[in-house]
Amino acid sequence: VTGGVGFGGVTMGGVGIGGVTTGGVGVGGVTTGGVGVGGATTGGVGFGGVTIGGVGFGGVTTGGVGCGGVTTGGVGCGGGTTGGVGCGGDRTGGVGVGGVIT
Incomplete structure (x- = not known):
């Protein structure tokens, strides 16, 4: 499942189970x-x-990448979590439960 592309609006990623x-x-x-549940999830x-x-949940979560705004890392349970990357804004690391936090 892949999210859409939005310009000047709101974009929401897809929802995937087992993928x-x-x-x-x-x-x-x-x-x-x-x-994502039981798979890999990547932020926008x-x-x-x-x-x-x-x-x-039960997979790998990677935070989003933001330029000129606010970026917050992903949240992962039972897997690996990597914080987001921010350019010219705020950056907050990810939160991990039972996994790896970077």
């Missing part, structure tokens, strides 16, 4: 990563807006 979920890409808006990419990493 791979990738968040959407947003420019000038709000981007939220997808939600946002430019000039707000980016929030995906949420993963």
